[in-house]
Amino acid sequence: DSGVTQTPKHLITATGQRVTLRCSPRSGDLSVYWYQQSLDQGLQFLIQYYNGEERAKGNILERFSAQQFPDLHSELNLSSLELGDSALYFCASSGRGEAFFGQGTRLTVV
Amino acid sequence: EDKVVQSPLSLVVHEGDTVTLNCSYEVTNFRSLLWYKQEKKAPTFLFMLTSSGIEKKSGRLSSILDKKELFSILNITATQTGDSAIYLCAVEASDSGTYKYIFGTGTRLKVLA
Numbered sequence: 001d002s003g004v005t006q007t008p009k010h011l012i013t014a015t016g017q018r019v020t021l022r023c024s025p026r027s028g029d030l031s032v033y034w035y036q037q038s039l040d041q042g043l044q045f046l047i048q049y050y051n052g053e054e055r056a057k058g059n060i061l062e063r064f065s066a067q068q069f070p071d072l073h074s075e076l077n078l079s080s081l082e083l084g085d086s087a088l089y090f091c092a093s094s095g096r097g098e099a100f101f102g103q104g105t106r107l108t109v110v
Numbered sequence: 111e112d113k114v115v116q117s118p119l120s121l122v123v124h125e126g127d128t129v130t131l132n133c134s135y136e137v138t139n140f141r142s143l144l145w146y147k148q149e150k151k152a153p154t155f156l157f158m159l160t161s162s163g164i165e166k167k168s169g170r171l172s173s174i175l176d177k178k179e180l181f182s183i184l185n186i187t188a189t190q191t192g193d194s195a196i197y198l199c200a201v202e203a204s205d206s207g208t209y210k211y212i213f214g215t216g217t218r219l220k221v222l223a
Contacts (some may be wrong), residue, residue, distance in 0.1 A: 002152060031208060042116075043153075043198065050208040089115030090152065092211070098144055099200075099211050101152040 003027065006091050006102035014110055018079040021105045025072055025093030031055070032074040033099060034066055035090040043090065049074055081109045114138045116199050116214035124222050127189050131217045133199030134181040141209060143175055143182050146198040148216070153198055156184075189221045 003026035013019055025032050034046040036059075045058035049068035060066075063081075068074040078085060086109045092099040114135045123129055135143065142160045147151035157166045159175035159182060166173050170189075175182045186193055196216040202209050 001132070002154075004152075033211060042196075043213040045211070045213065048208070048210055055208045056205055056210045088151075094209065094211075098155045098158050099202075100155070103145075103152045 002100040002102065004091060004093050004100050004102035006072075006089075006105050009103065010106045010108075012108045012110060013081060015081055015083060017081050017107045017109075018077065019081065021076040021078070021089050021091075021106065021107070023074045023076070023091030023102060025074070025091075026100055027097070029095045030072065030095035031094045031099075031102075032068055032072070033092045033094070034060075034074070034076050035092065037090060037104075038087045044074070060079060078107070078110075081107075083109050085109050111211045112201070112203060114199055114201050114212050114214040116197075116217050118217060120218040120220075121190065122220045122222065123189055125190055126185045127221075128185065129189060129219060131184040131186075131197050131199075131219070132181060133184070133214055135190055135199075135201045135212075135214060136180065137201045137203045139204040140177070141202045141204055144200045144202060144211070145173055145182070145184050147193075148196040158198075185200070186219075189219075191221050191223050194219060194221045 005024040030051045035043040046060040048056040066076045088104045089101045145156040182223040199214045
């Protein structure tokens with residue numbers, strides 16, 4: 001158990017809908033990262049938050065947004081979903097040293 | 111633009127073989143290089159390398175970093191079917207006082223019995 005919790009584990013939704021993925025980082029970790037992993041692809045960095053503030057942006061679509069709350073948990077909001085958004089979404093957290101990953105949320109858009 | 115490139119993309123070997131996975135990088139403000147193993151779900155941490163030329167070892171796995179040539183290798187000796195996974199290389203870089211991780215696309219290793 002990495003200490004990073006992601007909910008839900010699985011999500012199936014229709015195109016055009018909006019979903020929210022939730023991540024609770026390891027206790028004490030201030031940085032939260034979101035990654036997208038499509039089938040047979042590597043991890044694509046989406047966005048990073050540090051202590052509530054956005055710190056880095058990767059290949060995140062405009063339809064996607066995220067935030068980190070005062071209690072350091074983070075949410076990734078995906079809207080106007082398309083079939084191609086189906087993927088595994090990982091959250092990771094770090095303090096100093098390596099990043100620890102949650103088990104991921106598998107999103108299926110039908 | 112920061113990038114991490116892994117090779118090969120995919121590898122199939124028989125049990126007992128030795129494999130070498132490569133990771134090259136171009137990153138500003140390099141801090142460390144990390145290797146992860148991803149089986150079914152979340153990547154799990156293997157090694158963190160910060161200094162050139164110092165081998166890190168854990169059982170049959172070992173890794174070394176060359177900061178001059180900007181690459182790292184991950185060796186797995188006497189491979190077993192349980193080594194089948196995607197091996198991810200990531201570089202940690204400092205960015206305005208915080209840190210970010212840039213991942214390669216991974217090497218998919220399949221070990222046949």
